[in-house]
Amino acid sequence: MFKKILIITLSTLxxxxxxxxxxxxxxxxxxxxxxxxxxxEAIAKASSGDTITITEGVYFETGVVVDKPLTxxxxxxxxxxxxxxxxxxxxxxxxxxxxxxEIHNSGxxxxxxxxxxxxxxxxxxxxxxxxxxxxxxxxxxxxxxxxLIQNNxxxxxxxxxxxxxxxxxxxxxxxxxxxxxxxxxxxxxxxFEFVEEVEVVNNLSHNNLRYGLHFMFSxxxxxxxxxxxxxxxxxxxxxTSKVKIRNNNFKDNWGSAAYGLLLKEINESEIVDNNFSxxxxxxxxxxxxxxxxxxxxxxxxxxAIKLMANSMDNVFTDNNFFANTFEVTTNSKQNFNLFEANYxxxxxxxxxxxxxxxxxxxxxxRLFSVVVQKHPQALILLRSTLIDLLDATEKFLPVxxxxxxxxxxxxxxxxx
Amino acid sequence: MFNQQFxxxxxxxxxAVLIAVSACSNKPHEIHFGSDECAHxxxxxxxxxxxxxxxxxxxxxxxxxxxxxxxAYTKEQQPKATDQTLWVPDFATVEWVNANDAxxxxxxxxxxxxxxxxxxxxxxxxxxxxxxxxxxxxxxWNELTGFEMKxxxxxxxxxxx
Numbered sequence: 334m335f336k337k338i339l340i341i342t343l344s345t346l347x348x349x350x351x352x353x354x355x356x357x358x359x360x361x362x363x364x365x366x367x368x369x370x371x372x373x374e375a376i377a378k379a380s381s382g383d384t385i386t387i388t389e390g391v392y393f394e395t396g397v398v399v400d401k402p403l404t405x406x407x408x409x410x411x412x413x414x415x416x417x418x419x420x421x422x423x424x425x426x427x428x429x430x431x432x433x434x435e436i437h438n439s440g441x442x443x444x445x446x447x448x449x450x451x452x453x454x455x456x457x458x459x460x461x462x463x464x465x466x467x468x469x470x471x472x473x474x475x476x477x478x479x480x481l482i483q484n485n486x487x488x489x490x491x492x493x494x495x496x497x498x499x500x501x502x503x504x505x506x507x508x509x510x511x512x513x514x515x516x517x518x519x520x521x522x523x524x525f526e527f528v529e530e531v532e533v534v535n536n537l538s539h540n541n542l543r544y545g546l547h548f549m550f551s552x553x554x555x556x557x558x559x560x561x562x563x564x565x566x567x568x569x570x571x572x573t574s575k576v577k578i579r580n581n582n583f584k585d586n587w588g589s590a591a592y593g594l595l596l597k598e599i600n601e602s603e604i605v606d607n608n609f610s611x612x613x614x615x616x617x618x619x620x621x622x623x624x625x626x627x628x629x630x631x632x633x634x635x636x637a638i639k640l641m642a643n644s645m646d647n648v649f650t651d652n653n654f655f656a657n658t659f660e661v662t663t664n665s666k667q668n669f670n671l672f673e674a675n676y677x678x679x680x681x682x683x684x685x686x687x688x689x690x691x692x693x694x695x696x697x698x699r700l701f702s703v704v705v706q707k708h709p710q711a712l713i714l715l716r717s718t719l720i721d722l723l724d725a726t727e728k729f730l731p732v733x734x735x736x737x738x739x740x741x742x743x744x745x746x747x748x749x
Numbered sequence: 750m751f752n753q754q755f756x757x758x759x760x761x762x763x764x765a766v767l768i769a770v771s772a773c774s775n776k777p778h779e780i781h782f783g784s785d786e787c788a789h790x791x792x793x794x795x796x797x798x799x800x801x802x803x804x805x806x807x808x809x810x811x812x813x814x815x816x817x818x819x820x821a822y823t824k825e826q827q828p829k830a831t832d833q834t835l836w837v838p839d840f841a842t843v844e845w846v847n848a849n850d851a852x853x854x855x856x857x858x859x860x861x862x863x864x865x866x867x868x869x870x871x872x873x874x875x876x877x878x879x880x881x882x883x884x885x886x887x888x889x890w891n892e893l894t895g896f897e898m899k900x901x902x903x904x905x906x907x908x909x910x
Contacts, residue, residue, distance in 0.1 A: 526864055571790065
């Protein structure tokens with residue numbers, strides 16, 4: 334009984350403390366023509382837990398450091414303009430929320446990674462509805478954890494690769510949710526290095542100078558429902574295990590070094606339900622092992638899949654291949670991967686037993702694709718009759734193409 | 750306007766230049782930033798101050814996005830050192846420097862493309878100037894090729910939370 338009363342008293346006391354904390358939180362209003370006309374000054378005056386409202390207007394401030402738990406909210410079109418001098422806003426405190434304002438014009442540098450918004454060694458940070466325009470790096474997280482990055486629009490007009498940083502750059506960070514953001518015009522749209530447990534959902538990354546998405550050394554992350562299109566070199570991800578890549582749209586990445594999705598040393602990962610369309614190369618795999626690739630659709634790519642021989646034990650099932658110039662190409666006669674129950678629009682077999690699967694195996698590697706792999710200039714002969722003839726002969730008597738790279742159970746109809 | 754003779758002279762001069770350029774076969778090639786791929790990691794090469802290359806005696810160039818990739822590639826391939834030249838950029842001026850004559854720095858603050866912070870300098874003095882300004886240390890080419898690309902667990906341990 335006594336114990337119960339003690340608990341009740343303690344919890345009441347605790348809640349009084351919490352509520353009084355909330356009640357005492359103050360709201361500071363910054364406006365261009367008011368008494369308080371600088372965000373830096375407002376932060377200096379505010380105490381932990383306070384809210385700062387920035388009203389419509391342009392604030393020319395650089396190196397605005399948020400060094401205590403604060404909520405900063407923009408009202409109307411509130412812009413903090415860094416005038417191309419160093420960092421614009423820097424968060425160096427836990428429990429900070431930044432919402433609905435704009436950050437423009439960080440500096441650029443070869444040595445320092447200047448960003449519109451830098452979050453450094455902080456936890457429990459929310460970045461919501463911000464607009465970042467013409468910064469070197471957009472949002473930059475360094476050694477931070479438990480961060481929510483959502484509904485932000487990040488644009489840059491960097492014309493040269495060297496004068497442009499990444500849109501959302503995560504470095505040594507953990508447990509970050511990145512959702513509903515749009516990134517365009519940066520070097521890499523999303524760039525993650527040494528991060529863990531990051532979820533990237535429903536973002537749009539287009540027209541960036543190099544990669545739409547790029548990560549390395551970042552295990553246990555998931556990427557879903559993102560659209561990544563029209564970037565200089567598509568998407569490249571490397572040196573990582575246990576990644577989930579689901580329901581993404583990789584499209585319109587054209588160029589000699591452009592890939593819908595390039596995997597280099599990606600292991601034990603899932604690539605499921607993605608759409609690869611109109612890329613020079615849909616999916617490229619090098620030194621990548623034990624991955625499951627299923628339920629994906631490959632439409633109208635130059636090469637649907639380029640599978641390098643140093644990739645092993647990957648399983649390709651239930652994928653649909655429509656109208657790709659080359660379905661699969663490889664650089665070896667060996668194959669240590671499994672292809673089964675895919676739909677191939679190039680398949681010319683029959684299904685006499687009516688079980689829905691072709692009775693003769695499909696060979697997705699054309700003779701000509703092997704030739705092109707060795708001599709890229711030969712591509713000019715693509716539509717010639719001679720090549721068609723050679724391809725047809727090779728199908729019956731495989732000599733050059735890897736005889737083990739077959740789909741023994743090709744679907745007669747697309748997998749729905 | 751320009752007469753035919755001038756045009757001819759121009760083309761002869763151009764041909765001479767081309768021949769002269771192609772004759773120096775171990776000279777560094779031009780790197781097309783934003784479109785050339787790294788021969789080791791497949792990434793598109795972006796930064797002048799990090800990009801490196803190997804030029805074979807035959808004149809063929811293998812281009813890399815970083816010193817890390819150049820080192821890893823030479824270690825993997827183990828080709829004879831005599832039939833090729835390794836070129837690295839001086840970090841301060843982005844001039845090409847023969848890797849044999851270069852001084853290397855492992856920086857603690859500058860982020861190179863593969864994350865290990867490896868920089869090259871054309872002189873010992875330039876390298877020392879740099880580490881006086883930014884934390885880092887001078888390392889030898891042999892030490893540098895001894896590095897493995899960082900394993901993930903190692904780097905996560907470096908996180909200071």
